[in-house]
Amino acid sequence: MSAFLERLDHELTSRGVRRSLRRRIELEYADHLACDSESETRLGDPGDLAKTFAAELAADDARRVARNAFIALALAALALVIGQLTIGAAGGYPGYNSGLSTALAVPTILTILIAPQIALVAGSLAAWRALRTRGSRRLPDAEVALIRRRSAIATGAGLATCAAMVLYATDHTQQMAGWWVALQIGLAAVAALALTAAALQARYSRHTVGAVPGPSGGIVDDVPALGLVAAHPRAACVVAAISAAAAGTMLGGLAERSLIEGLERGVFEGLVVGVCLAVALRLSTGLAARGRAPQS
């Protein structure tokens, strides 16, 4: 093996380029050198070439992971919505303590309420950043890490939602129609498969490092309107809570065919959104105060 190929292999390995791709790249350069043994001096620096490969690959992989995670989350969202919209026809919402185990029902219901919202926010932010940067061949390592982290949080929350859907259906097999239990478990399983595929893809590509300096940018770069939220955190929490409560009441009431049940769900939903936003803003402020830009 020539000194060029040895150094190229070392540089590609140190930048985390996966083995199959490394092998392909090296075979292409080996063919080039075999065509013209004098060309080694004209190929360029192996370190620079490896950096170019790794930086462009890391950016493309991060964008692809974000896109696929978002598609998988859309599938999970569809599964969740179908399950909720058909619950009325399957016997209506069972009480919190009417399942096989209250200890199982409470965390399951909390997960179904909270995890999809985390998945929606993290997945949307990852996909939006990927879309915004689609014209850039390379991205700073910090920005690649940010897209990967948002995608990982989104797929993790999506998988938690799917698991909670299955547990919820299993916990209420006595109260709910058999077709609904089967539908809920089937939809959750399909969504979980798509999410697992997205998570595995993210895991497969996480080692590639482009060594491109630069900041990741924060959430305000993605959604400038959130600058207003950061400036008026209390008002933002109240508005978000009221909006979520109104939407939850309307949708819950429609699904349950009962205004009282809708109100119960709406108020709870509003509280969850308000508290979660307050905690997120508090964390962001804390990070900024410690001299770090909010990362997600």
Add this chain to the structure above:
Amino acid sequence: MDPHGHLDGMLLAIAADGPVHGYAAAQALAQRSGGVFDLPEGTIYPALHRLERAGLLQSGWSTASGRRRRVYKLTARGKRAVDRARGDWRRFSAAVESVMA
């Protein structure tokens, strides 16, 4: 002369003439430009990979003198991209020519 900003378009134009491997693309680039471009030959490969990831090229292995060789050919999307790049370049060069003349 640094052709980096136009490398992708030129590689697509070379691939538009038929399937091509990395060394042949480097040679075509050097010959057609009359050796004007000061470009390390190795930079062609990251560009070919980039164009393949973008769906403008597709590639496969062939064998030449007992060696494995990656051959690239233009996709339908790549053909449209070449036409667009040629049109853009003609307009750009005509505009520069009329200013510089």
